[in-house]
Amino acid sequence: MTIPTSGHQLQSRVSSAGKLELWIEDVPVAAPGDGEIVVRMEATPINPSDLGLLLGPADPASFRVEGGKTVADIPPARLASMAARMDQALPVGNEGAGTVVAAGAGAEDMVGKTVSLVGGAMYAEYRTVRAKDAVPVPAGATAADGASVFVNPLTALGMTETMKLEGHTALVHTAAASNLGQMLNKICVADGIALVNIVRSDAQAAILRALGATHIVDSSKYDFEATLVDALADTGATLAFDAIGGGDLAGRILVAMEAAANRKADGYSRYGSTTHKQVYIYGRLDMRPTTIGAGVGMAWGVGGWLLTPFLGRIGGEGMMRLRQRVSDELKTTFASHYTATISLADALKPDVIAAYAKRATGEKYLIDPSR
């Protein structure tokens, strides 16, 4: 057992000069204390939830290499909101998987195992963590299989769990052909939950149809509103998870839910239906303001939804139950598909950044820091 003493780590900094800087630094690897392990990272995804920290509010078209760093310009109007991270070098990467290469006292049996990790700074050659925070991948699974077992799987399961916790019986999902959306479809098909998928193209609809999705509505079509109301009336969905965030889509979903609820109403109510209609915004593919128009009635809500507070809400036992399901169905329901596997150095190339910064539906990149 050789304990590595230093390794590469990706750094992101917003400078007060208005630049976003990315570079790879050789940082010391913490020696494993009692109950700790050192993991050589071999697979760590670039999730939409990583891009905010990684690229900040930089103009994606402006990335170039300057003085050994990859830099981009930050529009002046967006610099003010970055005060809290200004001029700090920050490590990036929410989750990943790799091989245990060293261990402290009491964790020696972990050496050689492939484990999944969550918690930041995963875009690095090595991570030292507590052994009890590492989740061994199931037999026959690789680091790539175990790279994305937290963020997307737990978010998708968090949607159906939130549905049950808050008394809804069916769901709506936007940007529905994403990796996450595909997982959610598999969960809903398996669990018998009706799901209305909102997509933006025929190609996206085809992806979901192949997974057995029954309700697919295309927001780019002229009859979107009418089709959506039909799907909502058919499924009874009163809860939506929205990855778009900005613009009028969240409001249009609420208006359609209200119209579907009023189809069943027996008489005029000045306040609209008494059915509570909820949209949770969990992503921001569209950075414009969120607009809620007239016609939603009074029994509605829109709000942010994040995985961490949800996990806090269901507690340790709830989390273990969800993790077990992810492990049991790792190669089926929760399998992730990657567009390409790249090295840490690749992740800093302007043309590669341009590709993953697009957040194109269904495209996802995997970094192998050991390359």
Added chain:
Amino acid sequence: MTIPTSGHQLQSRVSSAGKLELWIEDVPVAAPGDGEIVVRMEATPINPSDLGLLLGPADPASFRVEGGKTVADIPPARLASMAARMDQALPVGNEGAGTVVAAGAGAEDMVGKTVSLVGGAMYAEYRTVRAKDAVPVPAGATAADGASVFVNPLTALGMTETMKLEGHTALVHTAAASNLGQMLNKICVADGIALVNIVRSDAQAAILRALGATHIVDSSKYDFEATLVDALADTGATLAFDAIGGGDLAGRILVAMEAAANRKADGYSRYGSTTHKQVYIYGRLDMRPTTIGAGVGMAWGVGGWLLTPFLGRIGGEGMMRLRQRVSDELKTTFASHYTATISLADALKPDVIAAYAKRATGEKYLIDPSR
């Protein structure tokens, strides 16, 4: 004891021809059954919550008298949303008070008492109700004193109760110099709850200052945002009740709450503060879409708030506790002030409609149907 057989009742109808029609009809008075009473209505307020049913989406500038009715035009674009009430004559008036003039078996002891009622169709000479649904006014109080004991008092108390139920410790209120806002100030002063009042003029600020309000912020001033963040940081308010609804005010409040929360943050969080920030929209003084801009973080919510579901949430005992407080403080905390007392016939005059349809802050009209 003479039982009236018919009486005047105000009617509102949206016609498929695109007109709103108001008139007074002589309707039969239901004879009181066992446990029922007949109340001669003497004081019934025109609340903002009555105006939606009363005036519908009519253009307030177009009211005129035609063929014995008061009529107004409905903009064609707004007629579609009225399908559920089309061509139906609807009675109006959420609450009121009057004298019991007749009673069925078992309720004879109520005759002669002044009672408060809630439940619709109060813009009428007589209402037949169950005796147990009528709340006798306290000794020394008149029908005018007892006219507004439900909607505004229970809504104002509902705000502080919701604050406690949902784990907040201070409040924000918009259109804060309204009758409701004045009540809320008295409740908060009495109960030691910090309240940030958002007003739109110096005159409104003066009304609240005279009631002991400590935090008053004027949205018409150039330094509104900065003053609001200071007030939010000072009070720790993370829950707002908004009577405006449309436009960007709800979003600006959330952004200011997030800024106040981040003043206390110790380090950068890419998702913003973890403090949940909530705005409940309980009125629609502004009919434009609600716009939530960037800068709210992820821990936020906006939604509709209505009295009836809130009362359902606190249950019968909770409601009795609130009602008792209203009764105990009827002439102080919960005293309403009326701009004028008018007859049913006055309420149909185009110039009077123009006055009450303005929803001017602090102005409120009382109808005495017995005139």
